[in-house]
Amino acid sequence: MYTVESLVAQIQGLSSSAGDLSLLLTHLKQADEFLHNESTRLFPFLEQLDPTLHSLGYLYILEASTSGPVTNEQARRLVLLISRFLTSCVADQIRLAPEKFIAVCKSFKDQVLMLEAPIRGVVPLLEAVKKLRSSEHLTTLHPDFLQICLLAKCYKTGFSILEDDIFEVDQPRDFYLYCYYGGMICIGQKRFQKALELLHNVVTAPMSSINAIAVEAFKKYVLVSLIYNGQFSTSLPKYTSSAAQRNLKTLCQLYIELANTYSIGKISELETYIQTNREKFDSDNNLGLVKQVVSSMYKRNIQRLTQTYLTLSLQDIANTVQLSSPKEAEMHVLQMIQDGEIYATINQRDGMVRFLEDPEQYKTCEMIEHIDSSIQRIMTLSKKLTAMDELISCDPLYLAKVGRERQRFDFDDFDSVPQKFNI
């Protein structure tokens, strides 16, 4: 029969080496239910354990004590305790029990939100993600962390996580949420290309039926595509799920109309359209993005001018792009040069702008390193893809469907194609 004291003693004794830890893990798994029953009494025992040495045991007890509903009072104490734990726990030990760890983090997030101080949760959760991270695996922890970052407006910390590649995903819902929140963080950081990539992932992810995350992501996807690319193509690529292909356009009709108006190229029409549908954009929380779409229209028009003219006066730019004065045109052009969107020089004496070519000559050593690292990355990617391709070729579901599609009698052999593979 278990008592909490005996468990604590075991934890303290068996937390030193790898062999002991696996023994401890089995003990803890057996004692799990007991711990859950005793969840209210466990607090004082946490004092006896040191999170740096006894991470695994601490984790189990912590998880048991946070599993039930938590009041505001308890939340205050728990938040302090859990943040200390998350920053100081040992990565190897907690990787032995990842589900418990994720459960603890989830309840931590809920408590932090309950106390309405999401910023307190950012740093501990960042530590937690780093410790749990096991090469390219996406867990429920990631979207929770990103959600906290969004609510706390700490976009930069969230962005650092988005740099990693993902190869395996636990739950599709995690993936949708991760990409959606990630997209929003990138929009906040003004990294539109990465945002476009992430939102594209949500929209084209395999899904058996349409879900709200994909719909919201699609709306933002249209807007970001207009801001970054200046155009939006309504045909989704062929790897989009059929559920998405059929339903997304009908559900987001408003935004498709916006894209059509944008492609005409008249600022005034765009602005009237936005005015008429202002409340709908607002209710979707997309009004900020929509305003950025309008300003991107000016940029698009100026960029179109670089393809026609070598030099142009500021007055002419203002007229063509429908800006009010040459001063505004100068400001726009200056901003674009700074952002690297066009290459030009402004001669302020006579108000002429000369458009230049891309000065990149591709003859520096840094370019060599850049291309070399890209080649290495794509080689690893190619290996992974071939492995996946082979895996899916042996998938019984795939083989069954392919078998059904072939003609009954193959040209070369006279055995009929098997309809079902009994493996």
Next chain:
Amino acid sequence: MASSSSSGLTFKLHPLVIVNISDHYTRVKSQTNGCSDGGPPSPPPRVYGCVIGVQRGRTVEIFNSFELLYDPVTQSLDRAFIEKKQELYKKVFPHFYILGWYSTGSDAEESDMQIHKALMDINESPVYVLLNPSINPAQKDLPVTIYESELHVIDGIPQLIFVCSSYTIETVEAERISVDHVAHLKPSDGGSAATQLAAHLTGIHSAIKMLNSRIRVLHHYLVAMQKGEIPCENSLLRQVSSLLRRLPAIESEKFQDDFLMEYNDTLLIAYLAMFTNCSSTMNELVDKFNTAYDRHSRRGGRTAFI
């Protein structure tokens, strides 16, 4: 009939001769085979010709060869032609003499001795170069043998018999280039562009590897000399320094720019190739995935009517 020669002459053979003989043989063979297709394959024809070169002291160097017609009726080579050719060659290469004759076949035959004796009035000890045209992929050496004639007493009768001599291959710069060219012209299985590119790159790779190993030997040697483990040899040092001075030492910025630009272009092409490869794998993967998992995908071809 063939034992090792005791005359003490050293033979040096130029690759031009070998290429000439093989070319002659190939032409004749393809011409005779072209006329008679169907029926049993005819035995490989024998071709004949003269070899010319220089004899200095004990060294016989065979430089060139020309073809001759063999008259099976008289069983001799065309004398008038030999004389005429000899005159022509004398005008261009005054030092060259007719050293002997060549033929193809797997082994020397009895009838060859007649031809050999007939040539003895031009050169008192002619050489007989024999090329074996049968292709043996296991064989490492050249299928060329050089025979001399010696007077041996067999059964109490002094007879001329053929004895084998050893030879070395001697090359002039021009010959080396052309032999290299011929060697690379046709890869062993007449491969496609891909195998030719691979062969080309392998060649360059092995050349660079060899250069690298030799430079490393030099470097090791110089370091040891610097440390004092090996006594200083000034003549070798002079040679090394002259070699270094011959290196192309282009350090200008223009060179650097152009070099880097070309290097980057090649890298970009490799990147593009990898991209295409990846895209095609990805495309196949997506197709398979759609077939397997998408419930309502359009199925091409006949579907089972449920």
